[in-house]
Amino acid sequence: MNHSHRSSRLLLAAAALATAPAWAADTYPNKPVRFLVGFAPGGANDLVARVVAARLGPRLGQQVVVDNRAGAGGNIAHDLAAKATPDGYTMVLASVASMAMSPALLGKVPFDPVNDFAPVAQLVDVSSLLSTHLSNPAKSLKDFVARAKQQPGKITVANPGTGSIAHLSFELFKATAGMRVLNVPYKGGAPAAVDVLSGQVEYLIGVISTGAQHVKSGRLRGLAVTSLKRSPSLPDVPSIAESGYPGFEAAGWLGIAFPAHTPAAIVARMNKEAAATMALPEVREPLLNAGLEPSLKDAAAFRGYIKTELAKWTKLIRDAGLKAN
Numbered sequence: 001m002n003h004s005h006r007s008s009r010l011l012l013a014a015a016a017l018a019t020a021p022a023w024a025a026d027t028y029p030n031k032p033v034r035f036l037v038g039f040a041p042g043g044a045n046d047l048v049a050r051v052v053a054a055r056l057g058p059r060l061g062q063q064v065v066v067d068n069r070a071g072a073g074g075n076i077a078h079d080l081a082a083k084a085t086p087d088g089y090t091m092v093l094a095s096v097a098s099m100a101m102s103p104a105l106l107g108k109v110p111f112d113p114v115n116d117f118a119p120v121a122q123l124v125d126v127s128s129l130l131s132t133h134l135s136n137p138a139k140s141l142k143d144f145v146a147r148a149k150q151q152p153g154k155i156t157v158a159n160p161g162t163g164s165i166a167h168l169s170f171e172l173f174k175a176t177a178g179m180r181v182l183n184v185p186y187k188g189g190a191p192a193a194v195d196v197l198s199g200q201v202e203y204l205i206g207v208i209s210t211g212a213q214h215v216k217s218g219r220l221r222g223l224a225v226t227s228l229k230r231s232p233s234l235p236d237v238p239s240i241a242e243s244g245y246p247g248f249e250a251a252g253w254l255g256i257a258f259p260a261h262t263p264a265a266i267v268a269r270m271n272k273e274a275a276a277t278m279a280l281p282e283v284r285e286p287l288l289n290a291g292l293e294p295s296l297k298d299a300a301a302f303r304g305y306i307k308t309e310l311a312k313w314t315k316l317i318r319d320a321g322l323k324a325n
Contacts, residue, residue: 047209056273073102082110097164105322120299126165126251139221149178154181159204189207
């Protein structure tokens with residue numbers, strides 16, 4: 001092979017490599033997209049994923065398949081996403097629990113929240129609700145704290161999983177109130193709610209959507225929400241801040257993230273379709289009714305927010321001396 005022919009072939013190969021990502025983005029997606037969720041079906045994470053996936057799929061022209069991989073406070077799903085091929089066909093419902101809370105709480109997670117992901121968009125803000133069975137003598141947050149202090153380490157509180165948004169929000173409240181309880185972790189909000197409804201566990205701390213339906217139906221009593229103000233979906237339930245702990249706030253968020261190194265054009269396409277999906281009334285209404293407030297951030301803003309949140313929660317968790325066990 002002469003020098004000119006070899007040079008020509010090298011140039012053609014370089015050109016093909018340079019245009020490959022654009023070509024992939026132009027034809028993306030040409031098969032179903034897997035949407036990993038770190039908690040069991042029936043909880044808030046699952047609700048967000050399924051409501052969004054149902055409308056996002058038609059916009060992409062391919063099915064968005066929700067894949068629940070519950071366990072480790074959502075970290076199993078995030079680890080799978082971080083190690084997936086960065087081709088736009090695997091994404092995760094990124095949560096504050098795994099991306100900003102777990103690293104400090106557990107000391108180590110099997111992925112880097114900042115460098116192992118390509119953030120796409122924040123979808124919702126998430127606050128938590130403390131509730132109890134109607135037969136429980138506690139009629140208010142004040143009653144709950146009093147009982148917990150009278151029986152240190154004996155009051156049982158179900159949560160959606162160690163390191164979850166609800167668990168960490170409650171741990172911060174425990175530190176603020178200076179009390180000890182017996183945490184009972186589950187693999188999602190729905191199974192935790194089942195055991196509180198049946199009376200096997202006394203209290204439930206879960207994201208608002210988990211307990212709101214049961215409070216509205218009169219099966220559970222709402223004691224307090226962790227947002228600074230009351231939730232529009234539960235206007236009769238006071239915030240912790242107005243129940244004797246001024247300024248207390250522990251809110252979370254959920255969004256979409258691809259593995260790091262996913263082509264920028266694919267990230268941009270998914271961000272565009274996610275934003276359009278979140279603007280639909282049929283998406284916003286069920287989320288708002290469940291106490292999940294739509295709050296959209298684009299890829300760049302979401303990346304910056306994850307970094308800020310990681311720093312914030314790391315400091316709060318370390319200052320409070322919190323550990324997973």
